[in-house]
Amino acid sequence: MVDLTPIYISAGDGGDGRISFLRTRYQQKGGPDGGDGGKGGSVILRADQNVQTLRDFSGKKKIEAKNGQTGGAYKQHGKDMEDVYVRLPVGTAVWRSIADFEPMRERRMYTIDEEGERKEWKRTGRDDGGKVRSHILTPTKRAGTTKMFSYHGSEVEAEFVTELLHHDDERVIARGGYGGRGNFQFRSSSHTTPRDAETGESAEKGLFFFELQSLADVGLVGFPNIGKSTLLSVLTNASPQVANYPFTTLEPNLGILQFDGKKAEERDSYVVADIPGIIEGASEGKGLGIAFLRHIERCRVLVIVLALDEYAYMEQDSEQIVQHLEEQYRQVEHELDVYEKASEQELEKQGTNHVPLSEKQRIIVLGKADLLSDEQKQHVASAFHSTPRAFFISGKTLEGIATLKNKLHEMLRSS
Ligand SMILES: Nc1nc2c(ncn2[C@@H]2O[C@H](COP(=O)(O)OP(=O)(O)OP(=O)(O)O)[C@@H](O)[C@H]2O)c(=O)[nH]1
Ligand SMILES: [Mg+2]
Structure with a gap:
């Protein structure tokens, strides 16, 4: 785009x-x-x-x-x-x-x-x-x-x-x-x-x-401190700063996601960006404000990363974990929606042809899966059962990373 x-x-x-x-x-x-x-x-x-x-x-x-x-x-x-x-x-x-x-x-x-x-x-x-x-x-x-x-x-x-x-x-x-x-x-x-x-x-x-030019083919989106930069480092050649506190990333890091294959048409490379953390009220300027939402606008495919921090996974029961993840998902979508409505009016006035955020292809991943017990995982899996394309990943054990790569490859090739 x-x-x-x-x-x-x-x-x-x-x-x-x-x-x-x-x-x-x-x-x-x-x-x-x-x-x-x-x-x-x-x-x-x-x-x-x-x-x-x-x-x-x-x-x-x-x-x-x-x-x-x-x-x-x-x-x-x-x-x-x-x-x-x-x-x-x-x-x-x-x-x-x-x-x-x-x-x-x-x-x-x-x-x-x-x-x-x-x-x-x-x-x-x-x-x-x-x-x-x-x-x-x-x-x-x-x-x-x-x-x-x-x-x-x-x-x-x-x-x-x-x-x-x-x-x-x-x-x-x-x-x-x-x-x-x-x-x-x-x-x-x-x-x-x-x-x-x-x-x-x-x-x-x-x-x-x-x-x-587009910022990136793929943008990794989600709350602060949920492992976006870690995910970028396992998907691509990038080694961004990773730390256990929110807003470690203030400007997107870019990395190259490489697909190897025997045939030429299977080989491809794409740019992936981790977008600084989204928070409630960001579309009204809270936290890093709308600057990061504009970064999102410059990505073709979005990967929405949902996860809690390790204490939350340790201290809370399955029900609470599900609630928190659902709430996080709702908030991320809400911020994207609010931003989109506001920018739509502006775009309409000026007649720009832009792909709206809601029309962008997206994948939802449940991150830090290594921190969940089998029982917690089952609960989360059934709660997100109907969310299209939601699955577990871990930047630590690499669970789900191959699946994520394959899905991205399919989407990027077809878009
Ligand atoms: N156990 C576990 N910890 C993870 C995983 N991914 C990230 N972390 C940890 O979570 C913390 C935050 O990771 P980052 O990758 O910096 O998170 P981020 O989403 O980029 O954070 P901001 O840039 O601050 O928005 C770090 O302490 C990571 O080591 C994971 O898959 N499993
Ligand atoms: Mg980061």
């Missing part, structure tokens, strides 16, 4: 240099005094871990920075314009349409003749007035690749531009133009009344695609 949004981005052009001559009471036509143009704003992308989806952009068509101001008389410098910052989720890839990109155009010379007609020409000679600066983006594996996107019913070829992989990563995505120099700057002993100045650079503009 991919969250994708096309967007037109334009940086601000540099302001033109001014053509002007000093006029005073005594001097009808004095020396040149046209000021330089101001710099146009750039558009800068910034990764923000508090943003989880691209839905802020789904109703939007354009992001624009302002053009720099034209230079003024009396050698006044035109105003520089501010850069525009765009906050995107960590993990956003950015692509740019090849056909719809206008690169930066260097400064040119211009003049305005007696009839008020403007003429432009390319500057010659050596000075840095017209130099086009190159702009550097961090190279990644995808550098140099292209991809087709559909845009208003047609197919658009886009090239990979950059990827925001860490919180606070920043990339200039469209550079604003530098201002042109005013005619004051072109005066010389042989050229005392220059009637020409520079245009500003015209800025980068183009059609871009923001693409947010």
